[in-house]
Amino acid sequence: MPIFLKRLVVMVRAHIDQASWQLLLTATLVHMAVTWGLLWLADESALLPLNTFFYYYVVTTSTVGYGDFSATTEWGRMVVAIVQIPFGLALFGVLLGKAGQFVTFWVRRSMTGEKDFAHLQNHIVIFGWHDVRTKKMVDYILGDDKREDRKIVLAVTDAIEHPLLSYPEVAFARLASFTDDEQLSRINITQADKVIIDGDDDNQTFTTALKLSKVVKPQAHISAHFLDDTKAMLLREHCQNVECSASMSAEILVRAMQDPGSSRIQEELLSTLKGDTQFSLVLPDDVKQLTFGDIFNYFKQHHNATLLGVAHDVNGLKMDLNPPLNYPITAGDIVHYIAPHRILAAEVNWTELCSPNSSC
Template sequence: MLPLRRIKKLFRVLAHRLTWPTMFLLVLAQTMTVYLLFIFAGESALTRHPMDFIYYNMVVVSTVGFGDFSPTSEMGKAIVAFVQIPSGLIVFASFIGKTTQLFINLARKNMNGTSNFYHYNNHILLLGWDTSSTEQIVQLILGDKKRQKRQILLCVTEQINNPFPDNDEVSFVRLRSFSDNEELNRIALSNAERIIIDGKSDDETLSIALCISTYTNSDANISAHFFDKTKADLLKVHCPQIECSIDSSAQMMVRSMQDPGSSQVTKHLLSTLTGATLYCVQTPELKKPIQFELLFSRFKSNHAMMVIAFSHFKNGDAMILNPSPQTLINSGDFLHYIANERILVDEINWNDFS
């Protein structure tokens, strides 16, 4: 029993210490050694075609043993018994152990957030962790089924494990700090297309936003949530490109009191999980400006979408709600509309407005 334990321990040590290049060199060495010995033994049936020998060698060392190829000479049988099987089993067991260790390490990295995501591009970054809101944020993002490039990367500094281990669309990374440039490179911050900043407090949200603002892509959509309007105003002074949302529970309570059902309308407009909701599309290069009245009627009849506002700016500054019929919509304007699902810009026949 003791020798068996030592052998198992030896295999674990080999799997842990061997590098992949060394592992492949061992496989190659074992294969070439046995191949040359069979040539010396005159086993032409096994060595005539290299692919046949590779197949035969793998069948033997993996202990499958189909029996369709086998040595015929006494020397060939001795090579199998004393060289091919012992060396092959050691190399094969080490390879299996190395592969198993690789998958174990990948699973551990996924759970503890130590993986490197520098290769990510056009992804969604969710910065910060809050037990009461982060899970709902992820559900709402994934609820938009027509959202393109929906890979989410959840980034936290807390000592937690991956809260979404079974969701392939959500990756997890644990950072030392949001101000560490090396860590920001690890999450491919400069390549992110959309960023949500949702700290456990307004101070944390403000701190994260200020730390990352210098390194983000100028075209990235960045939003930060605050409870205190003064913190949001402070961020807008330093980072005007970031869209700040402010808790509106007080306004919602008053609106529901004055106009019953308002809270349900707002709930549906903001949720991608059920029914019609609020979306945004940017107009492409237009041949000439379009009157809002024409745009509204064509969108409603052709796409069942209702335009309710537009802005010249991505972050919604100078938003115009319920524009007058004669208002002109220009190239690059951001149209905010209500629809049962997202309508992509290339799904609209813009020449129809000419």
């Protein structure tokens, strides 16, 4: 490109950058008013009604020119040729350039993770990016066809661009730190409902979990993944609202050796993409008392679901697997089950489920 053209492009871009939306809109309105006034003086009565003039102005100034409305007097044609089209076309070009620049700016911010998500409520935040594992997490979250419609925010510290652009449900935020209050405010972590921490290493996961456990709202749930069992055990002692999971590779390998097919069962239980999956359900407040047998039989008959056990806290630290049928269950307890689909509390007929001797 010749030097003078490059300089012209740079000059035009500089003028577009410096021109504010308010200035451009004001200039456009002034140009429209001046054009209308001159057409009125030129006695172009057919173009003067406001709805007609607006349509005529946009079509003619943008040089689309359908021809259904045009100036008919000699002075009217002079106004169009000297005032309306030259100045209007320049304004139109600057407005288009400004709009394109605005769209490019926001797309770029989405790509680089610079956008602000402080407006989000009850969203899911995933801390950390791993090429294969994180994408699987998102697939499993979205694979739950009865999940609440929550926005997912992927937060990273790596210098990467949005790795999940093909997922419209996933927003991307690149933070300088997972423990800085100002950075965390960009993703409104205090209003997040679910949090997954899968850092670059156990140290990052540990420090992030320690920070977030004191920041999130009381009913929020945090899941943290570790490779080292000792770090998971230490975090459980200090942060009761963090559910820690550690690598189970040794246990799975031994179980697969002793009971062939065990590893496939683990995969099926955890994947929402195919086959029956393990879910959980919190008993609503209006259920006073049931037995494990009440729910076991009802779930199998009405929902083709098999109960696994009962937990008395959200992290499953107080859990009884395969308890006896007369095991008491009350409101707030969490039943874990295997089913083709998630069962919502509203889908359960709690009145029919109650046993004759229960007080629910």
